[in-house]
Amino acid sequence: MRLKLLLFMLILLPMATGVHAWLFCRDNLPVLTQVAMERLKAAGVRDPVVELRFFDLAVSGEAPDPAARQRALASMRTLVPLRLRPGAEHIVVRASLSGRLEGGTLHLSGWFPQGDEIKKLSRLLADLRPDLKLDTKELHTSAEVSWPEGVKLPLTTTGPMLKPLIDTLRVPAELHIRATEEAIVLSGLLPDITLKAELVAALAEAAAGRVVDPAGLKASPHVLPASFAKPHELAAFVGGYFRVPGPRSFDILSDGIPHLRGTATRQLESVWLALLRPVTGAAKVDVQFTLVPSVYHFPGYHPLSKISPEALKPLRESLHASTILFDAGSASLPPQEQTKLALLAPALLAAGPALGLVIGAHPDPGAPLAAEKALGQARAEAVLSFMVQQGVPAADISATVFDSVPAGSPSAPASPRSVELLVK
Structure with a gap:
C-alpha cells in the first residue's frame, strides 16, 4: 500500500510542478514584464523590449547616454525574483549631436564613440563657419556609445548626423568695407574664397599707403549664394570706389541693395554707379554722398x-x-x-x-x-x-x-x- 502511494506521489509531483509553473507564467510574468518595462522607461530607455523565460530576463532598447544605460541595467538587476542573463543586456547608446547658437558661439552637446571624431568635427565646422567660436564642453565620448546604422566615417556635411545641424547654420552673405585715412577694413561673410581674394587684391592696389585689413571678412561654402557675389565686377567697383581719399563706406546684404556713404564729385558718383550696375543690376542704390567740386577738395586729400x-x-x-x-x-x-x-x-x-x-x-x-x-x-x-x-x-x-x-x-x-x- 505504501509503495502504491509513493508511486502515485512521484507521478503527481511533476504534474503539480507543471501546473504551478503554468499558473506562475499566467499570473506573475506579465506583471513582472510590465514592472521591467516601467523601470526601463523611467531610466530614459526608448523603445524598451523585455523578454522573460521563467526567471531569466533579457532587455533591449536605446538609452540617451551611458549614465541612463547604467541606471536601466541596475534597475533590472534588482528586480527580484528575476535574473538578468549575461549577454542579454542589449540596451545601446547611439551617437547623438545637437547644437545651440548663442551670439557668435556654437555650443555642441551629445555623445560620440571613443576616438578623434570630435576634433575632426571641430575642424569641419571651423572651415564652414570660421566666424563662429565652438564650445564642445558638452560633447562627450564613451566606449558604451556606438554609431547609428547608416553613419559612415568620417562625418560629412551631407550625412545624417551632421546635415540637420549644418542646415541651421547656413547664413546669408554680407559685405562691409570701411575706409579711413589710415586703413581700409573689410568684414562680413562671402560664399567664395576667390571673391575675397579678388577684393583684397583690388583694395591693396587702390590703398595708396593705407593698411588693408581683411581679418573680419570670412569666406565659406556654407554661406548662402548672393546675387552680388560676382568676383570681377565687384572687385572693379571697390577698387575704383576706394581709390579716392577720405572716409567712405560700402555695405551690401543678401537683399542686394548697396549702401554708399562718403564724399564724391558728381562725375565720380556717375562713374561709381556705372561700375556698380553689373554687380547689382536694377537694384535700388542707397547713396548718401557729400558732394565736393573735385578730388582736391576731399577730406584727407594729400x-x-x-x-x-x-x-x-x-x-x-x-x-x-x-x-x-x-x-x-x-x-x-x-x-x-x-x-x-x-x-x-x-x-x-x-x-x-x-x-x-x-x-x-x-x-x-x-x-x-x-x-x-x-x-x-x-x-x-x-x-x-x-x-x-x-x-x-x-x-x-x-x-x-x-x-x-x-x-x-x-x-x-x-x-x-x-x-x-x-x-x-
Whole structure:
C-alpha cells in the first residue's frame, strides 16, 4: 500500500510542478514584464523590449547616454525574483549631436564613440563657419556609445548626423568695407574664397599707403549664394570706389541693395554707379554722398607735390585765401584779381617746378551746364595765362572746370563765378 502511494506521489509531483509553473507564467510574468518595462522607461530607455523565460530576463532598447544605460541595467538587476542573463543586456547608446547658437558661439552637446571624431568635427565646422567660436564642453565620448546604422566615417556635411545641424547654420552673405585715412577694413561673410581674394587684391592696389585689413571678412561654402557675389565686377567697383581719399563706406546684404556713404564729385558718383550696375543690376542704390567740386577738395586729400611739408602748408593756406572772382558772364580777369595773383607769384616761383597746380573754375549750378563749362574753362585759362606772364612755369599747371555743387551745401564755393588755385 505504501509503495502504491509513493508511486502515485512521484507521478503527481511533476504534474503539480507543471501546473504551478503554468499558473506562475499566467499570473506573475506579465506583471513582472510590465514592472521591467516601467523601470526601463523611467531610466530614459526608448523603445524598451523585455523578454522573460521563467526567471531569466533579457532587455533591449536605446538609452540617451551611458549614465541612463547604467541606471536601466541596475534597475533590472534588482528586480527580484528575476535574473538578468549575461549577454542579454542589449540596451545601446547611439551617437547623438545637437547644437545651440548663442551670439557668435556654437555650443555642441551629445555623445560620440571613443576616438578623434570630435576634433575632426571641430575642424569641419571651423572651415564652414570660421566666424563662429565652438564650445564642445558638452560633447562627450564613451566606449558604451556606438554609431547609428547608416553613419559612415568620417562625418560629412551631407550625412545624417551632421546635415540637420549644418542646415541651421547656413547664413546669408554680407559685405562691409570701411575706409579711413589710415586703413581700409573689410568684414562680413562671402560664399567664395576667390571673391575675397579678388577684393583684397583690388583694395591693396587702390590703398595708396593705407593698411588693408581683411581679418573680419570670412569666406565659406556654407554661406548662402548672393546675387552680388560676382568676383570681377565687384572687385572693379571697390577698387575704383576706394581709390579716392577720405572716409567712405560700402555695405551690401543678401537683399542686394548697396549702401554708399562718403564724399564724391558728381562725375565720380556717375562713374561709381556705372561700375556698380553689373554687380547689382536694377537694384535700388542707397547713396548718401557729400558732394565736393573735385578730388582736391576731399577730406584727407594729400597733395602729390614734391616740395617739403614745411613749405607746402603755408602755400596751401595762401592759395585758399586767394580765390579769384569774375564778373557775371565774363571771362576777363578784373584788375583787382590780377593784383591778388601777382602777390601770389613770388611764393609759387619759390616753390619751383615740383609744385604742381590745378586752376579750377566753379560753375553756377543754376545755369545751363554746357554754357557754364565753356565760361568756366575760359576763366581758368585766363588765370593760367596771367600766371605764366608772371613767370610761373606752366609745365605742371592745368586749367579745368570743377563739378558743380548745390548752393548751400558745406563744400559750395563762396561764389559760383570764382576760380580756385590748388596744389595737386
